[in-house]
Amino acid sequence: MSEPENPDLTLHLVQRKSRSLNLKHRVKWHEVVIQMSLLACGLLSIFTTIGIILVLGNESISFFTRDQWVNSNRAILSDMDESATEFTVEPGKALDAITVGGTIRVGQEVMEIVEFHNNRFELDVLGTSGGFRSWCATDAQLAEVGRARPLIVNASRPIQQAEIDSCAAVGISPLAFRVGTDALAIVASADNDFISGLTFAELQRIFSGAARWSDIRAGFPDDPITLVIPGEDSGTFDFFVNEVLDGDAAALLATEPIRSENDNQLVGSIKRDRYSIGFFGYAYYAKNREDLRIIALDGVAPTAATVKDGSYALARPLFIYSDAGLMRDHAQLKDFISFYLSHVKDVIVDVGYFAASPEVMAQARNKWIRATGAVEIPTIDPAAVNGELTAAGSSTVFPLTERIAEAFVEAGYLPRLRVKRGLRGGNTIAPHSAGVALEYNDRPTIIEFFTHTNWIPAIGEFGVIPLINATLMTSAIAMLVALPLGLGAAIYLSEYASPRVRKTLKPLLEILAGIPTVVYGYFALTFMTPLLRAVFGVDVVNIYNTGSAGIVVGILIIPLISSMSEDALHAVPNALREASYGLGATKLETVIKVVVPAALSGILAAFIVAVSRAIGETMIVAIAAGAGPNFSFSPFDSAETMTGHIARISGGDLSYDSIDYNSIFAIGLTLFVLTFMLNVMSRVIINRFREIY
């Protein structure tokens, strides 16, 4: 270049140059805009991650907070106006699903439960001795048989000293309330036409081993006697043995009589057999007069008069037992006994027993007053009584207690709820009329999600374990296939193969890696499954099975493992190999003891990425592993994996506003967290444990 001849031009150029140097200080807006938009492109990937987490998280939260209303098989008992916050529901068995703080739905109105009293009466027949035993059992003994301590014991005989002692051991001092008198009825079948009355001695003979009726009295038929008696735990049995057999039951039991704690069964047994005879509480005779024939004893039949004046030999008192401490701790118990004592005289005759004398009843009421420290027996309003009541013991007293309990329930002792009205929005508060079903909220909990072993959305069962199990099954099988083969191929390609062989084999593995997974699915179903069935038998191997799917997933990830492992092996410097050869190692020894350990972090990372890939694989398992969650450890059974389930559910006519829709996102989140952790883990392993040469 020659010098410019025109000085003006030179000056001009210099000026221009200085201007263009200044250019550096000018804000280049378009460059900034370009840079910003490029940055936006980069940030899009971060938004994708955030989007995935937000979407999965949001829908999963909807899954766990979504109301799932389940009918409680119970309806509200009385009308509710808009302002009512307390109401009762139909009585019945436990309402376990209703808990304080939970939500219920009446009609379309959602309410929060502030207070819940599951008022119900539970009556058990265990016999008098059985009742005392469970009343005075230790907590450990009760836990063993899975029974709660009854609050009341129905007893058809006074408590015995041994029982008082065992009660004292658990801090219970029995308090007897006399509620009536029973006459023990000696009965035969209505078909029995040969007995009208027996003497006390004859009765003793019958119940202490006599075999035939003709042995008892001449003129009775020569037929075997069938004895039907209450079980040994019943107060009736004890009473009979004491009064009639002088406390010696051995001879009676030796005849192997028909025994039952249930008096109705006794009635049935006697009714059917003309030659049978038995005894039980008078109430059961009173209820079954047509089927039974009462037998007078020494000419005295049990009636109100003969029982009251003591001329009938087998009359006995009836009690309920409780304890002052229990009555203090359970206000409902105190109230119920008071109710019992005030009302028993109205129903006892109807039940079939005889009322105790007014003096005896007054004594019982005084006992109550002393135990509670009250001044007088109050009038109880059962509608204000809250808390569960339990009674156990004698089958003789049972009908009486049951009748009182019924009256108690009828007067308002019912499951009672106090609620906060109109939980959602507040404008949904509406009056409800009696009979509207009560629904409780049975939303899936996280614990249920991860611990239950059933995935049946139709009945609200959401336990993800079977899906995870199937995923782990297919992944484990895949790794069993891919791990040795992939590593073997990698070692061969990196250490043994000549460059020419490598050049042919690597593209082959790349082709294997490039084939769409749906094609692999087809391969699994139409090739691998028939192969497995041919080998192991058609009956053993299901058409859809995790084994076939797992093997093909393994084939799919062989290229992944081999190419990542090969990179790792390739990165090991040759000096290491040469040193090994120099020490006289063979090629195998060099590979196994030097090269592979040196590349271990890379190989490990390859395995982890492969596991993550196997877990996330969808189409192969969706086609070949089966449709329908199944908790099975057999590789020949069909089972649906997490991904397979998502694909199947979302492939159908999926309604966006359904728990099914939300549930696949909950599964998706589980899957995402699982694979994400594995990917991060492989990254950490590469970075932390990599040997750098």
Next chain:
Amino acid sequence: MGVLIEVDKSKRYMPEEGAFYRRLRARHRRGRWSLLFNYFSVSLAALALLALFFNVANQAFGAIGLVNTIEPQKLTNGRPLDALNNNELALILAEHVSGRLRVLIRDTISQVAVDDFTSASVAEIVGDAKVDPALAGELLKNISPEQQAGLLAKYADRGTLRNLVLDEVVEQQVIASFPLVDAIFNFDSVKAEIEGPILQDFRRRERLDDAEVTIIRFHSWLHNEFLTTPMSSIPALAGVRSALIGSIGLMAVAVVVALPIGVGAAIYLEEYAHHGFINRLIETNVRNLAGVPSIIYGMLGLAIFVRALAPFTSGMIFHYNFDVPTVGSVIERIAPAFEGATITIRSDAAVVDVATVERVVDTFMFYGSPSLTMHGNSDLREMSRSLAEALRIAVDSVPVRADEDYDIELRGDYYRFDVAPISNVAAISDDTFNALMANLVRINSFSPNGRTLLSAGLTLVLLILPIIIINAQEAIRAVPQPIREASYGLGATRWQTIWHQVLPAALPGIMTGTILSVSRAVGETAPLIVVGAATFLVTDPTSPFSQFTALPIQIYQWTARPQGQFANIAAAAIIVLLALMLTLNAAAIILRNRYSIRF
């Protein structure tokens, strides 16, 4: 300075010579065995690939047995079909498929547009003013089947008529298919089985007691029509046209959106932010995203593109005209789904036989109509009743004139569908008809609700973006630094350097990476299932806002069906898919080899 190493002469460091060589031999033997395992690994991988290709080929080609529904000899009293003249052929049609004559006229000799067909006069249809004056002004549906047949005889050529007779009356059906290996090595036993138990079974099932196997021949399930016909519920008639177009459409969306964004991100990472926090964050994030299972992307697409952005992805905010179809075209679109069954809604009182009902039910199953799947047991009678019920509901929900009535009744083995209100197609409005169709088949293809080609394409964009970014980064990194420095030295700004120097040099690499990732996207199935690809679609997607299906979806659908012939067409579709991917990969390799710049 020598270091003295003391050697204890009394200790032996080496074994005896014999033992040494023995051990050495053993060590080498172990080495050979382990090498054998390595060979085994590699050859097993190769074997798996071979088995896969063999399996696909085995299913895609093979032997089939064909059966005539009516033997041609019976139609012609023993004369060969080729010897008949036009009138005789047309009469055969009039006799056996009188209900379909108008459809045949429309498909063969009609000169008017499909939409105008029902309202056109005979003269307009045949495009001949000199047609029989008694018929010229009439609507086609008002003339008798014999007269319609006369039109066919006069205006269609003999070859067309002969083919119509073969297709419509003789109606060849594939009754059995056998894979390639059986067809080659076991042809005799294949033949025996087709002519024996399979034919017996077919006769019993179809109630064609005198059906005979016409021909057993080699058949390639992959043929020209396979690429050009849409979906069908009869395997032998099904094709992959809609799926192929759908796949290409997805590819287009993916490339158009993912390429600029991916390259932009790569440029930013490589050229602008070198060591910053954001750079590290993005790079780690991109690599993690590459490991996320593809079905998760599908769920993201479902929540974002299909639902949240539905107004955008369904084209609503663009006031996109959904191409609300006219009655004629609806029938055109729906009819193939019914496989030409006489229950083409428009026919006056169609008598439908059991096989047809089964086919229609099958079609309904494809659509996932709940009212049918609810009763979806194998009992045909039960299913047909369900179908009748579905039709009844469908017809009930259409506001039609009160004096018109419909009747669906069961007669012996036939189900008679008298769908009177819609027999007069011209009389009901398009809206009504659409309402009816929506009810009838719940296809809803006219407003895809965000389940569109665009949604699926954008989902795939998210899926392949990390791969494109990583590849583009590598390509940009491969451009030597001196190129940039030279550019700066000439006074270029950073963007000028990138735009004029770096990008052109990196372009072949970027394109190769993009094509490879698109080829991966083409094979993706799981995300498409989740974002709601249509499982049975007989219409081609016409815009980004159309419903769509894709090749892998079609393969999945066919693979999931139990009938053997679906496995055959699935294999054929796999070959199409693999060929498409092979083309893409080949293009990538050519691009790499021809245009890559070596510095």
